[in-house]
Amino acid sequence: MDIQLDRTNDGKIKINRPTRGQKSLKWILIATAIFTVAGFFMMDYSGLVLSQAIADTLNNLYQMFLQPELSQVGFGTAMSQVVVTLSLAFLSTILGAVISLFLAFGTAVNLSKPWLSTLIKGVITIARAVPTVLWVLIFAIAAGLGSIAAVIGMMFHSVAYLVKAYSEAFEEIDEGKIEALRATGSSYWQILFQVVIPETKSYLISWTFLRFEINFGVAVAMGAAAGAGGIGYELFMSSTFYYDMNEVGMITIIILIVAIILELIANRLKIKA
Amino acid sequence: MATQLKSRSKVTEKKADPVIFNFPEEAQLEETIERPVIMQVKNLHKNYTKDTKVLKDINFDIREGELLSIIGPSGAGKSTLLRTINRMIEPTSGEIIFGDENITKLKGKGLRKMRTDIGMxxxxxxxxxxxxxxxxxxxxxxxxxxxxxxxxxxxxxxxxxxxxxxxxxxxxxxxxxxxxxxxxxxxxxxxxxxxxxxxxPKIILCDEPIASLDPRASMVIMEYLKRISRERGITVIVNLHQVDVAKKYSDRMIGLNAGEIVFNDAPEVMDQGIVTKIYGSKADELIVE
Structure with a gap:
C-alpha cells in the first residue's frame, strides 16, 4: 500500500500535518518571544540603581499592604464611597442587561432574520472594540465629566459585551423546543418568554453577574479617570495628591474584599440558577 | 366523553399496571371508511433545492378519529410530510384542505389559529x-x-x-x-x-414518538395514542420506523419511499411483498415477528 508520507527537509518522517492556522500561530508565538526579550534590552536604564529601586519598591509595598490605614478618608466615608461605586456598576449593568436582552433576540440567528443579526453584530463588534474609558469620555462631551457620562459609557460597553454573550446562549437552544411551541400556534414573543428565557436563565444570570464584577472594576477606574466619584476617586486622591501609601493600601484592600464578596455571590447564584 | 375516560382511568388505577388497556374487539375492527374526511392532501410537492425532491405528488385523505401511520425508510420524507401538514415546513406546491379551507395559503394569525387545531x-x-x-x-x-x-x-x-x-x-x-x-x-x-x-386539536401529529423509548414505554405511548383516537375522536398521524408496531396499532398505513406514496391501505393488507416495496431489498431484517 502506498502511503503519502510527509518528510522534513532532512528526510525525517513527520507525524502530523499542521493547518495554515497552526503554522501562523507558531510564527506569532516565536515573534512574540523575540520581541519580549528584545524589549528588555531596549529600555532606558540610565540613573537606575537596581538595589535601591528594589528596596524602595519593597518598602512601598510594605507600607501599602502591611501598614494599611485611613488618614484623609474616614471609614464611614470609605464605605459610602464603595456604595457609590457599586451603584455606578449596578446601574450600568442593569440598564445594559435589559437593552442587551432585546438586542440579543435580534442577534441570535435562530430567532431573527439574517440581515438584522448581521447588522446588530456589526455595530456591537465596533462598540466592543472601543474601550470603556473612551466611551465614557465620548459621552462626557454631552453629559459633562461625572457619574452620568460614566454610567452611560459603561452601559454602552456592557451592552456590546452582553449582547454577544446572550445571543450565543440563545443560539445553543435546541431547535426542537422552539418548533414544539410554534406547532401549538404560539407567537414569537410567547416563544421567547416561554422557551428561550427559561432555557437560558442560568447563563443569562451568570453572564450578567460577571459583567457586574467587571463593571465594578471599571467603576473604580472611572472614579479617577472621569470624575465619577466613589472609592476610585479617593484612591486617586490619596495616591496622586497626598502620596499616602498607607491609605492607598487600605483602599486597595477594601476594593479587594468587595470584589471577593461579589465573586462569592456570583458562584452562589450560578449554583442556584 | 370526558367522564367516560375518567371512570376508566379510575378503574385501571387499582390494578398493578395502570397504563396498559385492552380494547374491546369490536373497537379494533371498527370500519374507518365510514368516518368523515377532515383533511385532504392534494398534489403535494416539496423540493429543498431543484434536485432534491423530498415529496413527489402526495395525495391522501385523513379521516376523523383514525390512527394513521406513515412508514418508510430514513430519508423517505416522513418527517417532511408530517411537518407540511401543520406548515412547519412550507410545501413547494399542492393543496391541503382542512375544514373547507386551503391551509397552504394561511399567514400570521390565521396560521396560528390553524395550528391550534393540530397538536404535535x-x-x-x-x-x-x-x-x-x-x-x-x-x-x-x-x-x-x-x-x-x-x-x-x-x-x-x-x-x-x-x-x-x-x-x-x-x-x-x-x-x-x-x-x-x-x-x-x-x-x-x-x-x-x-x-x-x-x-x-382535531389532529395530533407524532414524529417518531417511540424511537427513543424502550419497548415497554413505547407500548404505553402507543396505547395512549390509540385511546386518544378512539375515545376522543382525534385523528392521530404517526411516523414510525417499526413496521410491526404500525401494523398492530394503525387503522390505516401509508408507505412512503423516496417521497412517493407506495402503499395506502389497511394494515391487514400489508404483507412482506409490500414491505419490500417500501423499504427495498433489505426489508427482511425489519420484521421481527
Whole structure:
C-alpha cells in the first residue's frame, strides 16, 4: 500500500500535518518571544540603581499592604464611597442587561432574520472594540465629566459585551423546543418568554453577574479617570495628591474584599440558577 | 366523553399496571371508511433545492378519529410530510384542505389559529426542561392566548383545572411540579401528549414518538395514542420506523419511499411483498415477528 508520507527537509518522517492556522500561530508565538526579550534590552536604564529601586519598591509595598490605614478618608466615608461605586456598576449593568436582552433576540440567528443579526453584530463588534474609558469620555462631551457620562459609557460597553454573550446562549437552544411551541400556534414573543428565557436563565444570570464584577472594576477606574466619584476617586486622591501609601493600601484592600464578596455571590447564584 | 375516560382511568388505577388497556374487539375492527374526511392532501410537492425532491405528488385523505401511520425508510420524507401538514415546513406546491379551507395559503394569525387545531409530539419530546410539567402542559394553550398573557404565563383557573384533568388522565399527576429534566423518557412523552391534548386539536401529529423509548414505554405511548383516537375522536398521524408496531396499532398505513406514496391501505393488507416495496431489498431484517 502506498502511503503519502510527509518528510522534513532532512528526510525525517513527520507525524502530523499542521493547518495554515497552526503554522501562523507558531510564527506569532516565536515573534512574540523575540520581541519580549528584545524589549528588555531596549529600555532606558540610565540613573537606575537596581538595589535601591528594589528596596524602595519593597518598602512601598510594605507600607501599602502591611501598614494599611485611613488618614484623609474616614471609614464611614470609605464605605459610602464603595456604595457609590457599586451603584455606578449596578446601574450600568442593569440598564445594559435589559437593552442587551432585546438586542440579543435580534442577534441570535435562530430567532431573527439574517440581515438584522448581521447588522446588530456589526455595530456591537465596533462598540466592543472601543474601550470603556473612551466611551465614557465620548459621552462626557454631552453629559459633562461625572457619574452620568460614566454610567452611560459603561452601559454602552456592557451592552456590546452582553449582547454577544446572550445571543450565543440563545443560539445553543435546541431547535426542537422552539418548533414544539410554534406547532401549538404560539407567537414569537410567547416563544421567547416561554422557551428561550427559561432555557437560558442560568447563563443569562451568570453572564450578567460577571459583567457586574467587571463593571465594578471599571467603576473604580472611572472614579479617577472621569470624575465619577466613589472609592476610585479617593484612591486617586490619596495616591496622586497626598502620596499616602498607607491609605492607598487600605483602599486597595477594601476594593479587594468587595470584589471577593461579589465573586462569592456570583458562584452562589450560578449554583442556584 | 370526558367522564367516560375518567371512570376508566379510575378503574385501571387499582390494578398493578395502570397504563396498559385492552380494547374491546369490536373497537379494533371498527370500519374507518365510514368516518368523515377532515383533511385532504392534494398534489403535494416539496423540493429543498431543484434536485432534491423530498415529496413527489402526495395525495391522501385523513379521516376523523383514525390512527394513521406513515412508514418508510430514513430519508423517505416522513418527517417532511408530517411537518407540511401543520406548515412547519412550507410545501413547494399542492393543496391541503382542512375544514373547507386551503391551509397552504394561511399567514400570521390565521396560521396560528390553524395550528391550534393540530397538536404535535416529537421523538425528543421537545419540552422546556427547566419548567415544570404543569407549565409545559399549559404551553399547549399559548396559541389561544394573546402575546402578553403568554409572556407573563397568565392562565385562568379553568385552564389550570383542564390541564390537571389531562395530566391525571395520562398518569403523571405525581410529577406536576417536577422540572421536566427529572422525568424518564416515557413520562416526558406523556407530558408531550398532554401538551398536544390541551390544545383540543382535531389532529395530533407524532414524529417518531417511540424511537427513543424502550419497548415497554413505547407500548404505553402507543396505547395512549390509540385511546386518544378512539375515545376522543382525534385523528392521530404517526411516523414510525417499526413496521410491526404500525401494523398492530394503525387503522390505516401509508408507505412512503423516496417521497412517493407506495402503499395506502389497511394494515391487514400489508404483507412482506409490500414491505419490500417500501423499504427495498433489505426489508427482511425489519420484521421481527
Amino acid at each position: 409530539i416529537f421523538q425528543h419530546y421537545n419540552l422546556v426542561d427547566r419548567l415544570s410539567v404543569f407549565e409545559n402542559v399549559l404551553h399547549g394553550l399559548l396559541g389561544y392566548k394573546n402575546s402578553l398573557q403568554g409572556i407573563l404565563s397568565l392562565y385562568s383557573e379553568e385552564e389550570k383545572e383542564k390541564a390537571l384533568e389531562i395530566i391525571t388522565e395520562l398518569g403523571i399527576e405525581d410529577h406536576i411540579y417536577k422540572r421536566c429534566d427529572e422525568l424518564s423518557g416515557g413520562q416526558k412523552q406523556r407530558v408531550g401528549i398532554a401538551r398536544a391534548l390541551i390544545q383540543d
